Amino acid sequence: MAYTTIDNPFKHFNTKIYTGNGSTQSITGVGFQPDWVWIKNRGAVTNHEVADSVRGVNKLLKPNDTDAEQSNSNKITSFDSNGFAVGNDANVNQNSTAIVSWNWLAANGTASNSDGSITSTVSANTTAGFSIVSYTGTGSAGTLGHGLSAVPKMIILKERVGTENWMVYHAGNTSAPETDYLLLNTTSATADYPVWNDTAPTSSVFSIGSDSSTSTSGDTYIAYCFAEKKGYSKFGSYTGNGNADGTFVYTGFKPAWVMRKYTTGGSASGEGWEMLDSARSLFNVADKRLKADSSGAESTGSNYYVDFLSNGFKCRTVDNATNNSGATYIYMAFAESPFVTAGTKAAGTAK
Numbered sequence: 408m409a410y411t412t413i414d415n416p417f418k419h420f421n422t423k424i425y426t427g428n429g430s431t432q433s434i435t436g437v438g439f440q441p442d443w444v445w446i447k448n449r450g451a452v453t454n455h456e457v458a459d460s461v462r463g464v465n466k467l468l469k470p471n472d473t474d475a476e477q478s479n480s481n482k483i484t485s486f487d488s489n490g491f492a493v494g495n496d497a498n499v500n501q502n503s504t505a506i507v508s509w510n511w512l513a514a515n516g517t518a519s520n521s522d523g524s525i526t527s528t529v530s531a532n533t534t535a536g537f538s539i540v541s542y543t544g545t546g547s548a549g550t551l552g553h554g555l556s557a558v559p560k561m562i563i564l565k566e567r568v569g570t571e572n573w574m575v576y577h578a579g580n581t582s583a584p585e586t587d588y589l590l591l592n593t594t595s596a597t598a599d600y601p602v603w604n605d606t607a608p609t610s611s612v613f614s615i616g617s618d619s620s621t622s623t624s625g626d627t628y629i630a631y632c633f634a635e636k637k638g639y640s641k642f643g644s645y646t647g648n649g650n651a652d653g654t655f656v657y658t659g660f661k662p663a664w665v666m667r668k669y670t671t672g673g674s675a676s677g678e679g680w681e682m683l684d685s686a687r688s689l690f691n692v693a694d695k696r697l698k699a700d701s702s703g704a705e706s707t708g709s710n711y712y713v714d715f716l717s718n719g720f721k722c723r724t725v726d727n728a729t730n731n732s733g734a735t736y737i738y739m740a741f742a743e744s745p746f747v748t749a750g751t752k753a754a755g756t757a758k
Contacts, residue, residue: 413745427502430500509684540553562632662740
């Protein structure tokens with residue numbers, strides 16, 4: 408396919424920046440009713456907070472931590488038609504502090520899915536390739552229906568009731584990604600273990616092993632699944648060149664948001680999940696970083712310089728976390744604007 412069917416990416420994913428007031432407030436301007444909200448206080452050392460419409464708006468998990476799900480009525484308090492509301496908790500609403508939220512649209516509703524050996528509850532946005540999957544572990548390996556009608560390129564999975572790590576599947580993570588995993592809450596390099604039962608996901612299901620991180624009997628789990636959509640999302644890998652005129656990564660769109668991770672070689676185990684977006688960095692270079700694995704405040708620095716271009720992003724520095732020579736990096740990216748839209752044919756394609 409030469410063009411995207413999503414001419415306005417902000418109808419499915421949007422970054423919203425706001426200033427905390429220390430009380431309660433409604434955050435508007437997201438553009439849709441979000442099903443997954445990820446919030447980070449930019450100015451303080453605080454945990455990341457995520458809530459979704461499948462688990463419930465008051466049920467929080469922390470991507471940088473192994474903590475079990477917590478119920479808290481003072482954090483995210485509602486998902487609204489044009490955004491969400493927050494309470495007075497400092498992680499999401501510290502007075503006079505800049506805060507960022509990343510928002511994804513699923514289905515604004517759920518459905519039971521029996522495509523896999525374990526029945527799941529799913530909220531799926533097939534247009535944008537995003538679904539939220541809830542299930543109860545059996546203690547055995549199994550398969551889960553994800554509802555995307557396309558093969559997931561990335562899966563982020565967390566046990567809700569225990570203190571297991573956040574497990575990550577990424578299609579660009581080694582030549583056989585189904586045999587390996589990454590941890591969202593740590594700086595660890597890729598590792599080989601049958602988290603995904605050494606079985607690649609399909610257009611209807613993904614697989615899990617019998618490990619406690621994915622299938623303790625009676626424990627509940629949540630998974631965020633992403634399929635790639637041309638002109639809107641990209642889940643790939645690149646190799647660093649160790650040059651300030653760094654590697655260019657083609658995505659097919661101007662990125663609004665990029666998260667990347669150094670996965671193999673050298674000091675990969677010491678580098679975390681860098682998060683950059685065009686809302687916090689309004690102009691190139693994009694240099695305002697948060698890390699999914701860290702509670703640290705936002706930092707600005709030359710060691711993670713990136714240019715967001717019309718059809719991808721380009722590294723602008725030499726650093727282990729960004730562009731080390733010969734190192735492998737995986738990334739997930741969402742569009743600010745597609746390079747080619749549904750109304751415009753790509754150069755050289757038939758009309």
